[in-house]
Amino acid sequence: MKTVNIYLNFEGTTEAAFNFYKSVFGGEFMGGIMRYKDFPPSEDMPPLSEAEKNLVGHVSLPLGKQILMGTDIVESLCNGHKTVMGNNVLLTLETDSIEETETLFGKLSEGGQPLMPPAETFWAEKFGSCTDKFGVHWQLNYTGSKAPEQM
Template sequence: MAQVNAYLTFNGNCEEAFNFYKSVFGGEFPYMGRFGDMPPADGKDVPEADKNKIMHVTLPISQETVLMGSDTAGEWASQFNAGNNISLSINTDSREEADRLFSGLSEGGVVTMPLAETFWGAYFGMWTDKFGINWMVNYDDPAKQQH
């Protein structure tokens, strides 16, 4: 069974926003990673201006729901549009379920990141469906998770 959560994208103020949400909801950030923590992609380092921006943050707000977010950076920054900066993020129980949901929900839409293994150890992809809704799917293989 899949779990769906809201994923919010910010134009440089993700940390400020999530500290505000934390002040209201309470709790702690199980993870807050910065673009500067990423390994180089295609041999290129993250630009200095983006290194301190948030690559990914999670804030559990109930037993069932996790608020997730990041800043936009690099080539993605030009596509930022306030009001269209929310995605639905699906966490699946299997790689096969991720494939099925990605294939079905992206039909007729635009794939922005094909499903692939990531440096953080997940099987992940992103798309905008034919109705203009932004989606992400993520499968964390227990065998590949760092403990």
């Protein structure tokens, strides 16, 4: 496996969430924000309301070598699938420094809920976890000198 990419489902808040993540991590959306109205016509696609057509069908934001992707779930397109926000997604970021861990934790937890403020653990020089203001759970980990020795 070369990379692990993360896909997040929202109920109408994808654009706000991804603009927030862009402000935290920087970068640009790959190909912009694609809305359902931008999808090519398909006989398999049920008719959508005007509101559903303006929802985010797909967005991608590079995070280093990985890509954070997301969509607004439309039940009629997903066989009645309903999004359950919160503990269904847990994202772990291995940071480059203690300072980066603390900075990202501060930005991600703003308006959300700090679960474990950044602190030293037995596995990391600095580890913290929080839930952001969109209900997504994040773990920030700087292993540093506590990285297991390579065999």
